[in-house]
Amino acid sequence: MSVTTPDFTAAPELPAILPEAKQRGRIAGFIYRHPTIFVGGLLVLVMVFIAIFAPYLGTKDPTALAPARRTREPSALYWFGTDMLGRDVYSRVMYGSRVSLIVGFAVAFCASILGTFIGLIAGFIRALDAVIMRVMDGLMSIPPILLAIALMALTRASVQNVIIAISIAEFPRVSRLVRGVVLSLREQPYVEAATASGTRVPVIIWKHILPNTLAPLMVQATFICASAMITEATLSFIGAGTPPIIPSWGNIMAEGRALWQVKPYIVFFPAIFLSVTVLAVNLLGDGLRDALDPRLAKRL
Amino acid sequence: MFAYIVRRIISTIPVVLMVALFVFSLLYIAPGDPAAIIAGDQATPADVERIRASLGLDRPFLIRFFDWFWHVLQGDLGTSIFTNLPVSHMIAQRIEPTVSLMVLTLILSLGLAIPMGVVAAWKHGSWIDRSVMMTAVLGFSTPVFVIGYVLAYIFALRLDWLPVQGFTPISQGLIPFLRSLILPSVALGLVYMALIARITRATMLDVLSQDYIRTAKAKGVGQRGMLFVHALKNAAVPIVTIVGIGFAALIGGAVVTESVFAIPGLGRLTVDAILRRDYPIIQGVVLLFSFVYVLVNLGVDLLYTVFDPRIRY
Numbered sequence: 001m002s003v004t005t006p007d008f009t010a011a012p013e014l015p016a017i018l019p020e021a022k023q024r025g026r027i028a029g030f031i032y033r034h035p036t037i038f039v040g041g042l043l044v045l046v047m048v049f050i051a052i053f054a055p056y057l058g059t060k061d062p063t064a065l066a067p068a069r070r071t072r073e074p075s076a077l078y079w080f081g082t083d084m085l086g087r088d089v090y091s092r093v094m095y096g097s098r099v100s101l102i103v104g105f106a107v108a109f110c111a112s113i114l115g116t117f118i119g120l121i122a123g124f125i126r127a128l129d130a131v132i133m134r135v136m137d138g139l140m141s142i143p144p145i146l147l148a149i150a151l152m153a154l155t156r157a158s159v160q161n162v163i164i165a166i167s168i169a170e171f172p173r174v175s176r177l178v179r180g181v182v183l184s185l186r187e188q189p190y191v192e193a194a195t196a197s198g199t200r201v202p203v204i205i206w207k208h209i210l211p212n213t214l215a216p217l218m219v220q221a222t223f224i225c226a227s228a229m230i231t232e233a234t235l236s237f238i239g240a241g242t243p244p245i246i247p248s249w250g251n252i253m254a255e256g257r258a259l260w261q262v263k264p265y266i267v268f269f270p271a272i273f274l275s276v277t278v279l280a281v282n283l284l285g286d287g288l289r290d291a292l293d294p295r296l297a298k299r300l
Numbered sequence: 301m302f303a304y305i306v307r308r309i310i311s312t313i314p315v316v317l318m319v320a321l322f323v324f325s326l327l328y329i330a331p332g333d334p335a336a337i338i339a340g341d342q343a344t345p346a347d348v349e350r351i352r353a354s355l356g357l358d359r360p361f362l363i364r365f366f367d368w369f370w371h372v373l374q375g376d377l378g379t380s381i382f383t384n385l386p387v388s389h390m391i392a393q394r395i396e397p398t399v400s401l402m403v404l405t406l407i408l409s410l411g412l413a414i415p416m417g418v419v420a421a422w423k424h425g426s427w428i429d430r431s432v433m434m435t436a437v438l439g440f441s442t443p444v445f446v447i448g449y450v451l452a453y454i455f456a457l458r459l460d461w462l463p464v465q466g467f468t469p470i471s472q473g474l475i476p477f478l479r480s481l482i483l484p485s486v487a488l489g490l491v492y493m494a495l496i497a498r499i500t501r502a503t504m505l506d507v508l509s510q511d512y513i514r515t516a517k518a519k520g521v522g523q524r525g526m527l528f529v530h531a532l533k534n535a536a537v538p539i540v541t542i543v544g545i546g547f548a549a550l551i552g553g554a555v556v557t558e559s560v561f562a563i564p565g566l567g568r569l570t571v572d573a574i575l576r577r578d579y580p581i582i583q584g585v586v587l588l589f590s591f592v593y594v595l596v597n598l599g600v601d602l603l604y605t606v607f608d609p610r611i612r613y
Contacts, residue, residue, distance in 0.1 A: 138318020141597075142590045145552030146570075150326050150586050153574050230443045234556050237445055240574045253445065257560075261464065264453055271446040279441035286437070 034291050040283030047277050051097040062091040062247045074265055084259055084266075092247040093269050099248035100229045100277060103163055107228035108221040110167040115174020116217065120205060122175065123182025133179070136172040144169040148231055149240050157243040162235060166228045177220055181213045215292040222285030226278045233274050249274045301605060308601050312594055319590045320372065323583050324365050327378075330579040377584035382576045387584040390569065397467045398554055398565035401488065404481050405550060409489040409496060414539065416493075417500025418527055421508060432497055439494030444553040448487035448560035455483060465562040488557045492546050499542040503535035510534070536607035544600035551589045 031038045074089075082088055122132040139147070144166075151165035185191055185208070194204050235241030236250025237257075244251055249270035256266030343351075352358050359367075371378075377387035420432035456464040462483055468476040507513065508531055516530045558567030566585055573581035 134314050135318060137315045138322060141315050141319050141594050142322065142586060143548035143551040143593055145555065146586045146589055149555070149570065149574060150323070150582055153577065153579065153582050154326065154330055226441070233443055234445070234552070238556060238559055238571045238574065240571075253449075260449060261457060264449070264457075267449050268453075271443075271449060275442045275446055278443070279437065282437060282441050 034287050036283045037287030037291060040280045040285075040287055043276060043280030044284060047097055047101060047273075047280065050094055051101045054091075054094040054098065060088045060091045062087060062095040063245065084255070084263075087247075089252065089266055089269055092252050093249065093273055096247045096249045096252055096270060097273065097277070099159060099242055099246060100232060100274065103159065103166065103232040103242075104225040104229040104277075104281065106163045107166045107170060108225035110163065111170040111174055111224050111228075112217055112221045114167065115171040116178050116210075116213065118171070118175035119178025119213075120182060120209070122179040123186065123209075124201065124205070129179070133176070136175055139168075139172045140176075142169075144227070145231055145234055148235055149238075152235055152240040157241065159242055159246065162232055162241050165235075166231050169231070170224050170228065174217070174220055174224070177216060178213050181216060182209055185209050185212055219285055219289045219292060222281060222288055226281040226285065229274065229278050229281070304605060305602060308598065312598050315594055316591065317369075319594065320369050320587065321365060323587045323590070324368055326586075327579050327583050328361065328364075372587065377587070378580040380573075380578055380581050382573075382578045382581075387580050390581065391566065391584055391588060394564060394566050394569045396469060396565075397563045398558070398567065400467075400470065400477070401481055401484055401557065401563065401565065402550060402554055404478075405485040405489040405492065405554075408485050409492045410543070412489075413493040413496035414500050414532070417497040417539075418504055418532060420497070420501040421504030422527055424505060429501070432501065436494040436498045439490040442490070443556075444487055444491065445556045445560045447490050448484065448557055451483045451487050452561070467561075467563040467565070484557045484561045484563060487560070488550065488553045491549050491553060495542055495546045495549070496539065500535065500539050503538045504531055507531045507535045533607060537604055540600050540603050540607065544597040547593055547596045551593060 118132060118136070122129045122136075142150075147169040148162075148165045151168060152161065155161045155165075191204060191208050194208055199207075232241055232248065233250035233253070236248050237254045239254060241250055242248040244255070252270040253267050256263065256270075260267045349358075357364070368378075375388050377391070379385065380387055380390060383390065416432050416435075420429040423429050452464055456462050463480050466480055468480040470477040504527075512534075513526065513531055516526050521530065554565070555567035555570055557563070558565045559571055562568075566588075569581060570585045572578075573585070
């Protein structure tokens with residue numbers, strides 16, 4: 001071994017690198033460490049902005065019919081063109097973001113709450129565990145989209161029913177996740193210590209179990225949000241989702257379907273927005289998973 | 301081995317029963333009283349009551365469930381409200397395009413995704429790896445019907461290489477059959493491919509860092525032999541697991557893909573049934589697909605023993 005190994009030559013450069021890393025701002029540092037959270041989060045924020053301020057973004061009434069100006073190509077006047085009833089596709093797409101985001105967030109929330117509740121019961125009350133998990137296995141054996149279709153076929157089309165149907169299709173996965181976490185946490189010494197010192201079960205759940213399920217739950221909720229958006233659009237697209245009167249990306253595409261070979265833009269604009277939004281939420285989920293669970297991050 | 305197989309098959313029975321119970325409840329709570337429909341407008345309440353009794357609709361829920369399930373096991377899925385034909389008959393008529401689509405999609409996805417994942421893991425960190433992962437994320441995020449329209453627009457409308465819509469049965473020649481299914485299969489398979497490529501890459505990364513891979517390299521096993529024989533076989537269990545779980549996405553996607561490409565399969569049947577509120581058909585299709593899904597995952601579990609003989613539950 002000679003003295004001129006790379007280890008030695010590289011060493012003097014280190015002090016020069018370290019201060020630079022420190023100088024980088026906190027925000028810049030965050031972006032550097034978690035680029036996917038940043039990009040995904042930013043895109044989601046843009047979509048939320050569009051959904052909230054849809055009426056002020058140069059839109060017209062998205063449901064206003066104007067048979068005289070049907071199927072206009074995209075132009076300065078009609079940015080995304082008009083559909084076969086003369087409605088402004090740009091306005092419809094902007095307003096459509098509301099349905100997708102509301103359904104995505106609401107399903108993520110409802111499925112997480114319901115799934116956590118069921119998962120906690122299964123994890124803590126051993127007598128019910130087998131029964132609950134068999135029911136969950138049964139529900140999970142029905143492909144989620146088909147389950148949602150079947151539920152929607154029973155009820156009136158409304159955004160609320162879409163949220164309920166997709167939540168029912170999604171929550172068994174959450175309950176399985178939470179149950180798994182609970183079962184492993186129950187064996188942890190600090191939970192045993194809490195039990196031994198006489199802490200009551202609700203307090204243990206609230207103080208020791210729930211905080212530890214939060215990280216995997218958040219990641220799971222993000223992915224549920226993304227898949228709920230796709231499911232909503234799919235349901236609307238095949239006519240089993242959001243009522244046609246409400247502009248949602250799935251509905252706009254469903255209506256554009258008949259004309260898509262001649263007027264593809266009616267389908268493509270909502271498609272682009274849907275894909276970008278789902279991509280953003282997925283990137284956010286990937287980033288969160290990497291940030292919250294470094295062990296998993298190395299693998300996937 | 302035999303005990304494992306038997307146990308695994310027995311353990312699917314409660315799952316199948318749960319699915320059946322759920323699907324039955326669906327029809328049970330579906331709006332509309334079959335007895336009243338059959339009796340017609342002129343019937344008195346007593347007539348309706350008599351018809352209800354003759355159909356057995358006045359019996360308790362569980363008895364009706366087991367009676368219905370017994371018929372299902374014999375292939376009787378009830379009668380369509382709209383066409384009055386047996387549901388099993390209608391499903392049989394529409395099953396060929398759907399099965400063709402799914403088989404082709406499976407072949408395409410597995411044939412492309414596994415090599416993609418293997419190469420991405422092998423060239424970990426390279427541009428190949430990055431582009432495979434990027435494609436995977438894109439595949440996750442783009443709904444099946446969006447991909448379908450984009451593909452159809454480029455390859456059918458603009459380039460005119462393939463038919464835009466429709467389905468040609470295999471009996472009319474293999475080439476027209478494949479030409480009609482290639483775009484739907486790619487559209488349907490992209491999500492599935494993304495899923496499989498990602499898990500293949502992840503497991504292969506794990507496996508490639510194992511000692512026995514170094515040993516294989518050291519004794520001079522060729523690159524391809526090492527990757528596809530030594531490493532892939534040891535990475536197989538998570539991969540086939542995701543192939544099984546992802547099958548749900550394939551089923552759900554098939555319903556939509558058939559709508560986009562106007563393929564007269566089970567998906568179209570379902571969509572039409574939704575529009576007509578033809579509950580027995582929806583019920584039959586959901587039941588059939590769920591059983592297939594359960595069977596696929598049973599098959600996957602049984603495959604575990606092939607790839608990893610240590611597995612004994």
